[in-house]
Structure formats: structure tokens, C-alpha cells
Amino acid sequence: MSEAKQTTMLIAYDGSPESRRALEYAAALLRPRRVEILTAWEPMHRQAARAVSVSGLRQADFGSNAENEDPAYVQGRATCREGVTLAQSLGLEARAHMVESATAIWSAIVDAAKELRPDVIVTGTRAISGLKSLWQSSTADNVIHNSGIPVFVVPPLEDMED
Template identity: 55%
Template sequence: MTEHTESSQYSESNASAAPASAGAQATGGEVCLIAYDGSQQSRSAIEYAAKFLSMDRAYILTVWEPIHRQAARAAGMSGMMQHDWSQDGSHESTEEDPAYAEAVKICKEGVELARQNDFDTEPFLVESSTAIWSAIVDAAEELQVDLIVSGTRALSGWKSILQSSVSDSIIKHAGCPVLIVPPGVGEDSQE
């Protein structure tokens, strides 16, 4: 497994992975990054991208947050006093973190789905230390991709006012084109 500052690319074999920063230059073609979190919206994004894009190379990106950070955030949102989490290595290692294990499982699922849809693909995990959209944009920049593909929950009403949309933030901050696949796209063709 190749470690990066806030991201990691794992290989499904024991062979070392190609450097993530190689991007499109190493493959000789255009490369996309598909954000995958295991949701129906992210599955639809892969299927829609495969159907309409001429790109045959994709990174499947799964963003994850360590379990101790999730607990601290939840405690803070509930008004409880937060534990002072330090980065001194006292927390369990990445491989022992259940959130990391779940992210690897989700990413592998996304890679398999992309391969079933004829993408030449690589998994890419990113540990989120801020916002999910920021991790996606940073990964796209690091990997030098030509396009970001993401599903969306399409929040409306009060939820859209109270919660910022990951897809809206990606569009605003990405340094490359972005394809947002709304919920329900492609579901009619599956029935």
C-alpha cells in the first residue's frame, strides 16, 4: 500500500502500486475520478459514466474518516465536551480502524462495479480531515484527472439550506470539469 499525505492507494495484489500522481500522462488517455461511497447514487454515477463517457480509465475514490474523529465530531454536535484527540499515535493504527476497513470494502465494491462497466480502474482511499468535498477535490488534483464524477442526494427545502451539498462544493472548487449524476438517473432502464 502506498501512503500519501492524507490519501492512500491500495493495491489488490502485493505488487507496489503505480504512483498516484502519474494521472493521465501515464495511461496516454483521459482519466476520471469517480467518488464512490456505496450509496445507490454513487452506483448510478459509475453506471452513467460508463454509458456516456469515452474515458476507459477511472480512479474509484472512497473518502473515509477515522472512527475516533467521527466520535469527537458527534460529541461536539450533541453539545458534549469533546475528548482531546492528539496525533501522538495513541489511537489504533489505520488498518485496525473499523472505519478504514469499511472504506476498503466499499472501495473494492466500487472498483468491481467499475470493472463490470468496462473501466480500467484503480482504487484510491482518502482520509478526510476536513470536508468530504475538499478531500475529493484534493485527490482529483493529486491524481491529475480530467473529470470528476459524483452522484448527489439532491437535497431540497430546509435540508438544502441547512446542509451544504458535497456536489455543489465540488463544482465550485474543482480545477477540472465535473459530472454530477442526480438520483434516479438510469434506474428506469434497470426495471
């Protein structure tokens, strides 16, 4: 790859320790100058509907709030700003991007990557295994298998109690 070309890096940032760690490792190991910080958010009414459908209870009538009034959007915006601030503290030029998740977070990341056309996607992982992995799909695995571009995955810190 030519040094004259500026590499574009898309960093999936959700405010978790794993996403912070992924951003820090990407800055240190991949040494980008510019990064695109992406935070996917899911509207509160969809979160509530999903929770109710899993419980088997009757679904309440949740009205769709305007983005700026939706607590999930407000929290997502704050999380995205936190990611930009962290990237800037690491000496990177960062741009913020918010994307609404209509189905799954990994799908929102892949769709954003198709639009932004980065050279690499950076993500952390919780490294869930065992029975828990049967109920929760891996965002990182799905991004790897569906993005069509290189993905830099940073594992979580090892738990010293294990």
C-alpha cells in the same frame, strides 16, 4: 480533444445508490476505458468527536487507532473495492484510491483530484433541498465550485412517491 490522449476520470465512490448510478452513467455516456475510483473516509475518532461536539456533551478521550484497525478505514476499503468491482463489471480498467478526509469529503475529493490530475470528476448527488439543505452542504456543489476541472454530476432517481 485528441483521440490519442487517454482521458482520466476520477469517480467519487461512497457505496451509495447515487454513487453507483454515477459510475454506471459515466461508463455508458462518457465511455472511459480507465477510471480512478476514489473513496474518502473519516477516522472513527473524528466522527465521534464531531458527534459529541454537536450534542454539547463532554468529549470523551478517543485514541487514534492505526488505519487498519479503524472500522471506518476497513469499511472505506471495502467500499472502494466494491467500486472497483462495479467498474470492472462495466468493462472499465479501474484503480482504487483511498483518501482520509481531514475536514470535509468534498475537500478530500478536490485534494485527490489535484494530486491525480484527472480530466473530469464524476459524482452522484442526493439533490437535497429545502430546510435539510441548510444543515447539510452539498458535496457535489462544493466539488464543482472548488475543483477547477469539469465535474459530471448524476442526479438521484426520482422518488415515485413524490
